[in-house]
Amino acid sequence: MKISKNPFELAPAINNSRNLILEQVMPLLYGVILAAAVWILWRGHHAPGGGFIGGLTALAATAAQAIVFGVPSALRRMPLGPMPLAVTGVALALCSGLPATWFGHPYLTHLWFDVPLGFTQLPLSTVLLFDIGVFCAVWGTLSGYIFALLRGSDATSPGEQS
Amino acid sequence: MSLILALAIALTVAAGVYLALSRDLFRCIVGLAVLGSAVNLVVFAAGRFGPIQPPIVSAGAEKLAEHAANPLPQALVLTAIVISFALLCFSLVLGARLRQQSGSDDSNQLRNAEPLPADPVKPPVLD
Amino acid sequence: MLILLPLLIPLATALLTALLYRQVMGRRVVSLFGAGCFLVCAILLLIDVERVGRLSVALGSWPLPYGIEFAADRLSAALVLISAVLGVAVLWHQTSAADPAPETPLLHPLIHGLLAAVSAAFLTADLFNLYVWFELMLIAALGLLVHGGEPRQLEAAFKYLALNMVGTLLFLAAVAFIYGATGQLNFTALSAAARRPELAAALPVYVTLLVLAFLLKAGAFPLFAWLPASYHTLPAPVLALFGGLLTKVGVYALLRLLGQVFDAAPDLLFEGLGWLALLTMLTGGLGAVYHWDLRRILAFHIVSQIGYLLLGIALASAAGAAATLFFTLHNILAKANLFLIAGLIWALAGHYDLRRIGGLYLARPGLALLFLVVAFSLVGAPPSSGFWSKFLLVRETFVQEHYVWGGVALAVSLLTLYSMVKIWLEAFWKPHPEGPDSVVSVANLAPAYAAALLLAVLTLAMGFMPEPWVRYVEAASYGFMDSQQAAL
Numbered sequence: 001m002k003i004s005k006n007p008f009e010l011a012p013a014i015n016n017s018r019n020l021i022l023e024q025v026m027p028l029l030y031g032v033i034l035a036a037a038v039w040i041l042w043r044g045h046h047a048p049g050g051g052f053i054g055g056l057t058a059l060a061a062t063a064a065q066a067i068v069f070g071v072p073s074a075l076r077r078m079p080l081g082p083m084p085l086a087v088t089g090v091a092l093a094l095c096s097g098l099p100a101t102w103f104g105h106p107y108l109t110h111l112w113f114d115v116p117l118g119f120t121q122l123p124l125s126t127v128l129l130f131d132i133g134v135f136c137a138v139w140g141t142l143s144g145y146i147f148a149l150l151r152g153s154d155a156t157s158p159g160e161q162s
Numbered sequence: 163m164s165l166i167l168a169l170a171i172a173l174t175v176a177a178g179v180y181l182a183l184s185r186d187l188f189r190c191i192v193g194l195a196v197l198g199s200a201v202n203l204v205v206f207a208a209g210r211f212g213p214i215q216p217p218i219v220s221a222g223a224e225k226l227a228e229h230a231a232n233p234l235p236q237a238l239v240l241t242a243i244v245i246s247f248a249l250l251c252f253s254l255v256l257g258a259r260l261r262q263q264s265g266s267d268d269s270n271q272l273r274n275a276e277p278l279p280a281d282p283v284k285p286p287v288l289d
Numbered sequence: 290m291l292i293l294l295p296l297l298i299p300l301a302t303a304l305l306t307a308l309l310y311r312q313v314m315g316r317r318v319v320s321l322f323g324a325g326c327f328l329v330c331a332i333l334l335l336i337d338v339e340r341v342g343r344l345s346v347a348l349g350s351w352p353l354p355y356g357i358e359f360a361a362d363r364l365s366a367a368l369v370l371i372s373a374v375l376g377v378a379v380l381w382h383q384t385s386a387a388d389p390a391p392e393t394p395l396l397h398p399l400i401h402g403l404l405a406a407v408s409a410a411f412l413t414a415d416l417f418n419l420y421v422w423f424e425l426m427l428i429a430a431l432g433l434l435v436h437g438g439e440p441r442q443l444e445a446a447f448k449y450l451a452l453n454m455v456g457t458l459l460f461l462a463a464v465a466f467i468y469g470a471t472g473q474l475n476f477t478a479l480s481a482a483a484r485r486p487e488l489a490a491a492l493p494v495y496v497t498l499l500v501l502a503f504l505l506k507a508g509a510f511p512l513f514a515w516l517p518a519s520y521h522t523l524p525a526p527v528l529a530l531f532g533g534l535l536t537k538v539g540v541y542a543l544l545r546l547l548g549q550v551f552d553a554a555p556d557l558l559f560e561g562l563g564w565l566a567l568l569t570m571l572t573g574g575l576g577a578v579y580h581w582d583l584r585r586i587l588a589f590h591i592v593s594q595i596g597y598l599l600l601g602i603a604l605a606s607a608a609g610a611a612a613t614l615f616f617t618l619h620n621i622l623a624k625a626n627l628f629l630i631a632g633l634i635w636a637l638a639g640h641y642d643l644r645r646i647g648g649l650y651l652a653r654p655g656l657a658l659l660f661l662v663v664a665f666s667l668v669g670a671p672p673s674s675g676f677w678s679k680f681l682l683v684r685e686t687f688v689q690e691h692y693v694w695g696g697v698a699l700a701v702s703l704l705t706l707y708s709m710v711k712i713w714l715e716a717f718w719k720p721h722p723e724g725p726d727s728v729v730s731v732a733n734l735a736p737a738y739a740a741a742l743l744l745a746v747l748t749l750a751m752g753f754m755p756e757p758w759v760r761y762v763e764a765a766s767y768g769f770m771d772s773q774q775a776a777l
Contacts, residue, residue: 052244083394087307094304106350145251149258182455187447194454201458201465208469235468238417242461245424252431253450260447263440274441275448275522287642288521288582 022068030077033061041135045123051131055138062143071147078143086140093133096126163211167203174200187257187267191250198246202239209235291337292344292361292412294330295369298323299376299405306397313392317384320397324377327404331366331373338366342768345414354478360414363765364614368411368541371621374747375533376404378629378740379526385737387632388525395436403429403530410538414476416464419542423460423506427453430535433527434519445519452515456505463499470495480550496551497558500543507539509599510568513592517576520591521584521641525632528584532591533625537617540598547602548610549769556605563603567697570596574704583631583641583716586708587624590667593701594620597682600698604685610766612681615758619674619751623667626744629737630660634716636731643712648721652728656738657717659745664709666748669702674751677759 037057044050066074079085097108105111110130115122178200181193209232217226217233261267264274277286302323309315338344338361347356361369380400383389390396406425413419427450434446468474470491471482483492505512520531547554547562573593577586598620601613631641633656638646650657666673679702686695721727751758 083307083310087304087398091304091308094300106348108349141248142251145255148255182451190451194451194458197458198454201462204462205465205468208465210469234474235465238465238468241417241421245421245428248428249424249450249454252428253447253454256431256435256443256447256450259435260440260443263443269447272444272447275444276518284644285580285582285585287644288585 019068022064026065026068030061030065033064034058037061037135041131042128044131045125045127051134052138054131055135056142058135058139059142059146062139063146066143066146066150071150074143075147078139080140082140082144082147084140086137086144089133089136089138089140091133093130093137096129096133099126164207167207167211171200171203171207174203185269187260187269190269191253191257194253195246195250198242198250202242202246205239205242206235290346291330291334292346292359295327295334295373296359296405296409296412298327298330299401299408302327303398303401303405306401307394310394316392316394316397320401321377321380321384323401324373324380324404327408328370328373328377331370331408334361335366335370337361338363354473354475357418358414358475358477359409359412360476361412363761363768364541364545365411367614367618367761367765368537369408371618372404372407372411372534374744375530375621375625376400378625378744379530379533381743382529382629382632382737382740383526385636385735385740386731386733387629387636387737389632390433390524390527391437393436395432399429399432399436400527400530403433403534407534407538411541416467416474416476416479418474420457420460420464423538423542424457426535426538427457430531433531434523437522437524439522442522445522449515449519452505452512456502456512459498459505460502463495463502466495466498467492476545476550480552483551483553492551493555493558496546496554499546499551500558500562503539503543503546504565504599505539506536507543507599508536508569508592508595510565510572510596513569513573513595516592517585517588520588521582523584525628525635529625529628529632532587532628533621536591536595537598537621540595540602540613540617543599544602544610544613545769547605548766552605552770559603559605562599563691563694566596566599566603567694568596569593569599570698570701571704574701574708577708578704581643581715583634583643583712584628586712587627587631590705590708591624593705594624594667596701597679597698600686600694601682603694604689604691606685606689607763607766607770608681608685608688610770611759611762612678612685614762614765615681616678618758618762619666619678619748622744622748622751623663623675626663626741626748627660627667629741629744630656630663633734633737633741634660636734636737637728638716638721639727639729643715645722646716647719648717648725648728650717651725659738659741660717661713662745663741663748664713666752668706668709672752672755674748674755676752677755681759 037054040049040057041051041054044054062074062078065077075081080088099111100109101107103111110125110127112123112125115124174196178193178197181189182197184190184193212229215227215230217230217236219226257267260272264272266272277288279286302320305319305323306316309319334344343360343362345358345360347353347358349356403426406422406429410419410422410426413422431446431450434449435443464474467479470488471479473479473482482488508516516536520528523531547559570593573589573591573596577589577593580586580589597616598613601609601616603609634646634649635641637653637656638649640646666675669675669679679698683695683698686692686698
């Protein structure tokens, strides 16, 4: 059997063989990766992290799901779907700058609030809204690309048959 | 330091140009991406190097420390990286689709948009 | 705030139409409504600029030159308005049956994203911000190229992508070098910094790099290969948008940067630009002569006309800049209109290739007249908008005693005339190769006719009443040429 050196042909090779281990681990892994993504997003307030990296991490979950179980399964586990998610994200990020204009600050000046929870203070801000927007935009856009790549490489991946 | 960086950029540009000139679609895409990284390094270098602090205003201070790095080129590079990342994703999908639809990733074989003329004088009819 | 609206309205429309991904009619209505609002804002902006001279806003209340500045002078306002007019015409044309783009959920968001990027590029006063808008334009343009999904379009998109990426990288590298040398990105601050004597040796090299990037984006002589290789795969309305706007943004950037920001660039640069402009005119015209596909002929003529626009910039005078601006306004209208008319020809006669069509003069005399008006305007026959544009341009070459430049500019008009006569003879005059009944009647062409008519009326207005337009472009060019004289 001829092994193609062409990188564009790698994708079908992955799809034609079942990955038993991945198939077993994936349902659990999906949630873990997504939780990690949200943690990175949250951490971005004061430490390295943030919406962009978080979005990429979430994308890793979607991409793995799509590779193992096929694109439709990954689509089902995503909120909204690639394009609406991306657009909602962009809209959210753009709107997060608006509250500042209400208080007379320039657009995108970010506001911080401390929500008292009794035992601790929960710091919230419009930056978080912005970051969630970026998170959704990155997740949505790039998963669109991933789906296009996987769909293009092989129409009948094992996950889609089952 | 500057010399090493200049040499590194030169090497990256050379590798990028060499790959981008390839007729193979995937190599061409990778070449452009490598070239993009070289240019990002140039932007980064525009902010100067040296023994400098991260550009963060420390608590209680009003402005940056004396030897703080210039934050602007870093912001510019970040923007450029995000944009080139989006373009790279796009071009990879495009390359894969092209290969799948045309059955070839040799750019000489991709002749759908501009077919070779059969007639010595007149261009072919595009259907 | 008004100055940001021409950018915010198309962006908001793009988002809204993207959210309406399930309703085709809803997308169309929102899209047209958004284009209408964009047009109204562009008109208001023009009126305001005419009253005040220059509007400017620095984002986030940062002091200049640190904040990202958006500024509208007469040059920007006119170009934003003409883009808005084109946007309305194109979206109107899209609702007809004359080779419309497939109504995928991404079509309208991409078109409005493109409009937003174009008008923001016209309005920004910051070099790096300009780069960002150029990139956004590239992404939207690529999306529009591939969204039909045919192999031919994918191929065209790849060529477009690969060559434009090189231009983009040159642009970014030049921005980095210029920032490294001057420490500024704002146009006004750059213009002052560029006069520092210690930069006299290095800066011209960086500026040349920048010019090279814009020449690629504009489709000038040795760097235009991407344009005729990709444009002919597009459906008519999108093609009109591309042909009308995209290359002109590159020309605008050159005009702004060489006319206002780096006007102290060495004469050699302008001299070289002049000769490149001549070669661009000539090669574009000759390329068009070879082709028989309407879209390819017209695509090569885009290149040819870019030559004229560059010639005005190369003259490095206020009169030259005025000529370039007038020519740009005329060319956006006429060129886009010819693509819209090509869409009509395709719908009626069934093909874009001139060898497969004919008989339109007998079947559709109205369309023939429409084509004739626009084609003669493109050629530059008096009294049309093209005549006045070429008159302003060639007069300035003669005033500056560049007789060869003026002479070639006039001679290339003959090549344009040849192409237009070829289209006229083949598409309109000769009988249809498949018999006289082959010109079919197509339902729902009225919006396409209306859009073409709208642009044709504006072209005619430019031709028969050139005075207010000329006064405007002269005020515009003297405006930004004087502002830097005052800064000296």
